[in-house]
Amino acid sequence: xxxxxxxxxxxxxxxxxxxxxxxxxGSMHEALHVAGEIGYPxxxxxxxxxxxxxxxxxIKTASTPDELKEMAEELIGSEIKGLPVRKILVCxxxxxxxxxxxxxxxxxxxxxxxxxxSTEGGMLIEETARTSPxxxxxxxxxxxxxxxxxxxxxxxxxxxxxxxxxxxxxxxxSQLYKxxxxxxxLISEINPLVVLPNxxxxxxxxxxxxxxSALSRIRFPLPDRVDRIENPIERRGREIGVSYVDLDGDxxxxxxxxxLGMASxxxxxEKMKPANFLETGGGITADLLxxxxxxxxxxxxxxxxxxxxxxxxxxxxEGAKGVVRxxxxxxxxxxxxxxxxxxxxxxxxxxxxxxxxxxxxxxxTERAIDKLYEIVGxx
Amino acid sequence: MSILMNNSTRVIxxxxxxxxxxxxxxxxxxxxxxxxxxxxxxxxxSTVEGxxxxxxxxxxxxxxxxxxxxxxxxxxxxxDAFLETIDAGxxxxxxxxxxxxxxDVIRMRNYAIEKGVFALGPTTPGILVPGKGKMGIMPxxxxxxxxxxxxxxxxxxxxxxxxxxxxxxxxxxxxxGMGADPVVLRNLADILELFQExxxxxxxxxxxxxxxxxxxxxxxxxxRRMTKPVxxxxxxxxxxxxxxxxxxxxxxxxxxxxxxxKHKALREAGVExxxxxxxxxxxxxxxxxK
Numbered sequence: 310x311x312x313x314x315x316x317x318x319x320x321x322x323x324x325x326x327x328x329x330x331x332x333x334x335g336s337m338h339e340a341l342h343v344a345g346e347i348g349y350p351x352x353x354x355x356x357x358x359x360x361x362x363x364x365x366x367x368i369k370t371a372s373t374p375d376e377l378k379e380m381a382e383e384l385i386g387s388e389i390k391g392l393p394v395r396k397i398l399v400c401x402x403x404x405x406x407x408x409x410x411x412x413x414x415x416x417x418x419x420x421x422x423x424x425x426x427s428t429e430g431g432m433l434i435e436e437t438a439r440t441s442p443x444x445x446x447x448x449x450x451x452x453x454x455x456x457x458x459x460x461x462x463x464x465x466x467x468x469x470x471x472x473x474x475x476x477x478x479x480x481x482x483s484q485l486y487k488x489x490x491x492x493x494x495l496i497s498e499i500n501p502l503v504v505l506p507n508x509x510x511x512x513x514x515x516x517x518x519x520x521x522s523a524l525s526r527i528r529f530p531l532p533d534r535v536d537r538i539e540n541p542i543e544r545r546g547r548e549i550g551v552s553y554v555d556l557d558g559d560x561x562x563x564x565x566x567x568x569l570g571m572a573s574x575x576x577x578x579e580k581m582k583p584a585n586f587l588e589t590g591g592g593i594t595a596d597l598l599x600x601x602x603x604x605x606x607x608x609x610x611x612x613x614x615x616x617x618x619x620x621x622x623x624x625x626x627e628g629a630k631g632v633v634r635x636x637x638x639x640x641x642x643x644x645x646x647x648x649x650x651x652x653x654x655x656x657x658x659x660x661x662x663x664x665x666x667x668x669x670x671x672x673x674t675e676r677a678i679d680k681l682y683e684i685v686g687x688x
Numbered sequence: 689m690s691i692l693m694n695n696s697t698r699v700i701x702x703x704x705x706x707x708x709x710x711x712x713x714x715x716x717x718x719x720x721x722x723x724x725x726x727x728x729x730x731x732x733x734s735t736v737e738g739x740x741x742x743x744x745x746x747x748x749x750x751x752x753x754x755x756x757x758x759x760x761x762x763x764x765x766x767x768d769a770f771l772e773t774i775d776a777g778x779x780x781x782x783x784x785x786x787x788x789x790x791x792d793v794i795r796m797r798n799y800a801i802e803k804g805v806f807a808l809g810p811t812t813p814g815i816l817v818p819g820k821g822k823m824g825i826m827p828x829x830x831x832x833x834x835x836x837x838x839x840x841x842x843x844x845x846x847x848x849x850x851x852x853x854x855x856x857x858x859x860x861x862x863x864x865g866m867g868a869d870p871v872v873l874r875n876l877a878d879i880l881e882l883f884q885e886x887x888x889x890x891x892x893x894x895x896x897x898x899x900x901x902x903x904x905x906x907x908x909x910x911x912r913r914m915t916k917p918v919x920x921x922x923x924x925x926x927x928x929x930x931x932x933x934x935x936x937x938x939x940x941x942x943x944x945x946x947x948x949x950k951h952k953a954l955r956e957a958g959v960e961x962x963x964x965x966x967x968x969x970x971x972x973x974x975x976x977x978k
Binding site for chain 2: 360410412415417418420421422434435438452453490493495498500520521522523525526564565566567568569571572574575576578583586590591619620621622650651652654671672673674675676
């Protein structure tokens with residue numbers, strides 16, 4: 310789960326990381342009020358859960374109330390990379406001597422947490438990592454021993470930063486690591502971490518992504534998880550416990566694994582356009598597939614549906630019963646092709662066929678999608 | 689011949705008394721796997737599918753001579769049970785469950801590597817040696833004995849590849865699911881090495897997906913060490929990459945794990961990149977794999 314910047318900044322502050330004075334605003338009047346308390350100039354930052362927000366025009370500086378009014382009205386209610394801006398963060402504009410980058414994440418390949426830092430903070434950090442890798446320093450944390458401050462001191466040396474920063478720098482990294490542990494973070498990041506003219510450090514931005522698999526054991530309060538999903542079908546998918554991603558095509562898809570779902574999308578994408586990605590995971594029941602049908606049918610204008618499931622851990626004959634019940638109750642006329650292989654496949658085929666579903670018994674997904682294409686054609 | 693499992697593999701099932709654990713034990717036995725018992729703390733003394741159930745892994749090992757374990761344990765209890773299993777001396781562990789916190793997987797991985805234990809997963813369908821046995825959930829009907837090895841990050845796609853090969857009368861030596869999580873217990877290159885050394889394997893298929901850097905790193909190993917033909921399929925070309933925030937992952941890797949990046953690394957290592965699963969049959973024919 311990704312947190313908004315204003316939520317992450319609150320958490321960083323509670324854990325001792327220096328952050329700017331700020332407030333969240335959902336309207337121009339609220340923004341004006343917050344800015345009045347902080348004092349001008351202020352930064353206005355669109356609160357949308359997407360990277361590259363600055364480059365897309367989501368961050369502005371207002372020097373006067375008139376400027377703020379104009380900018381706040383422009384930002385609130387606009388869209389940044391397709392996401393609606395409901396709130397903006399109004400934030401003290403700090404004086405910048407230098408912008409650093411600091412992030413803690415999990416290095417999937419080595420299976421260890423890693424602290425990454427750079428002297429070149431700001432919007433172009435990924436570019437810097439490619440073109441000037443010497444400006445990036447990374448230190449892995451041994452999971453058996455955890456974090457110790459000497460790692461931060463080592464990073465400071467690697468980056469050639471001034472020794473005067475040593476205390477503030479070590480403190481910020483220690484606190485950020487504490488946040489990463491407490492919130493089971495996949496990413497905790499400060500970009501930029503600003504060096505003030507007086508030599509202090511301040512986190513001008515905050516990124517925090519929490520491990521969904523650990524949500525139930527995190528002991529600190531977190532915002533609601535479903536609430537923040539903007540797309541109503543995706544939100545409903547989260548509620549019933551499947552991964553649904555809304556796309557702009559017209560071929561509905563239900564698959565029983567992420568890899569199989571992605572491969573199905575890749576193959577559908579060659580001649581038709583997928584309307585969605587849907588992966589059930591290993592918990593198929595008749596009820597779940599009934600609800601999956603309901604879910605994909607929320608999207609208007611489907612021309613065809615492709616069901617691609619394997620009976621390994623999943624009882625696919627049960628799943629088929631749910632699909633068939635939905636078809637009969639809702640008198641579905643959209644052509645449906647199903648490929649269902651594995652344990653109890655013959656039984657599954659019979660159930661599907663009883664409701665007019667076209668069953669393909671060959672293994673290659675390509676063949677089943679060819680069949681669907683034969684029926685519905687391209688568009 | 690095969691990798692990881694052989695005639696002396698004696699398997700216990702952890703979480704054997706659960707709904708999925710007992711069903712899958714049935715399928716594993718039916719496939720000919722030497723399942724010798726199970727563990728569920730608190731259910732010791734009972735039986736499932738005629739097999740003895742123990743309260744601890746240590747007892748199960750002592751009473752049955754087990755040397756391998758497959759997990760159907762709820763995600764929240766996996767770390768604890770995993771450490772117990774390693775301490776009891778088991779050397780091969782398959783973690784089927786999904787949704788295990790990354791911080792737990794990190795601890796599991798490091799302990800397993802420190803103790804010289806070969807572990808697969810989490811979120812893996814397990815291991816299957818066609819006609820011999822399986823640890824995990826792979827649906828037996830799709831596999832046939834032969835000389836092609838398969839390693840897959842995705843469970844369902846491992847079935848698809850094996851099934852397409854079997855339909856074209858090309859069999860498999862061993863099919864291995866390496867797990868779909870961001871951190872897995874063993875990296876791709878470690879499993880490739882086993883196939884390179886296995887006398888029963890003449891060629892290997894890698895089924896990867898967008899994200900991470902397993903395939904890129906494995907490409908280095910393939911270029912240096914693999915003499916057997918390798919084909920790869922990477923799924924996720926049209927997948928929406930989520931609305932990525934934060935840069936730390938991309939900075940560490942120096943790339944964002946794109947399908948194109950993986951294709952390039954693999955091609956440079958001499959791997960044949962398959963544009964779609966269906967082409968795997970032609971690749972096997974071309975190399976005369978059986």
